[in-house]
Amino acid sequence: MSMKLEEVMAKLESLGTEQTRKTFKRHGAPDNFFGVKIGDLKPLQKKIKKDHDLSKALYDSGNSDAMYLAGLIADETKLTKADLNSWAKKATWYMLNEYTVAWVAAESNHAWELAKEWIESKEEKIACGGWATYSSILSIAPNENIDIDLIKKLLDRVAKEIHGERNRVRYTMNGFVIACGCWIPELNPYAKEIAKKIGKVDVNVGDTACKVPLALEYIIKVEKAGRLGNKKKTARC
Numbered sequence: 701m702s703m704k705l706e707e708v709m710a711k712l713e714s715l716g717t718e719q720t721r722k723t724f725k726r727h728g729a730p731d732n733f734f735g736v737k738i739g740d741l742k743p744l745q746k747k748i749k750k751d752h753d754l755s756k757a758l759y760d761s762g763n764s765d766a767m768y769l770a771g772l773i774a775d776e777t778k779l780t781k782a783d784l785n786s787w788a789k790k791a792t793w794y795m796l797n798e799y800t801v802a803w804v805a806a807e808s809n810h811a812w813e814l815a816k817e818w819i820e821s822k823e824e825k826i827a828c829g830g831w832a833t834y835s836s837i838l839s840i841a842p843n844e845n846i847d848i849d850l851i852k853k854l855l856d857r858v859a860k861e862i863h864g865e866r867n868r869v870r871y872t873m874n875g876f877v878i879a880c881g882c883w884i885p886e887l888n889p890y891a892k893e894i895a896k897k898i899g900k901v902d903v904n905v906g907d908t909a910c911k912v913p914l915a916l917e918y919i920i921k922v923e924k925a926g927r928l929g930n931k932k933k934t935a936r937c
Contacts, residue, residue: 703748705757712765715740724764726907730792733764741765745772752778759787764796771800772936776807784814788829794868797829803935805829806836824866831872835879836935843884843929851887855880855894862898874901874915881919885929892919 716734724735748754751773758770767790779787784805791797805814815837818830834854838846858873865873877898881891895915903912922928 712736728793729764732762736765741769748773750775767796768800771804774804776804779808781810788826791825797825798832801829802832802836805833806935811837828868828872831876835876838879838883839932840935859894859897867904870901871903877915878918882922
């Protein structure tokens with residue numbers, strides 16, 4: 701169902717709560733947002749489905765809730781590389797660059813190219829988006845379409861560089877190791893070796909109760925649950 705930007709923004713404003721605003725603030729959200737729970741965005745996503753023009757307008761609004769919704773309703777087949785680079789630059793906090801942008805980029809025709817470029821960025825948020833995009837790609841791409849040698853080289857790079865990297869880059873690199881171990885059975889043993897090497901990863905998560913998962917423990921937990929290699933239908937959630 702088609703909705704206008706003003707209509708969606710009014711709905712988002714009505715869904716915002718002070719408690720969610722406080723929570724998001726602690727996690728680093730900027731001032732421009734209403735404080736809408738992710739679960740409360742789902743009915744809107746279901747109603748709108750995919751709407752390329754609306755998603756771009758929502759993202760350009762600069763409102764964090766609208767930008768997150770933009771990612772949920774984006775038509776990944778219509779987003780250009782320039783669009784996605786613009787989204788990466790405009791992302792205002794990690795919920796957008798590590799999730800929204802990374803998810804849509806991973807589903808787009810520019811996934812591998814952007815991930816490769818973004819991890820080299822001097823801008824922390826874009827580098828984070830690159831590692832997160834790689835992780836999302838691994839969660840949905842058929843294993844036969846994955847360059848195992850490339851991923852192994854990236855794992856080696858993580859082992860060498862993670863502890864000297866920027867704060868959130870450390871977090872997304874750790875997530876990449878987990879993604880390799882969980883989504884690609886062929887790489888599971890190697891990912892576990894890398895996870896052992898890197899051990900505990902320290903990340904400043906601000907005034908939150910968030911913890912950085914131990915990669916090895918996480919991978920083993922997924923193995924024991926019998927979910928190793930179970931791909932997702934979509935990177936977005």
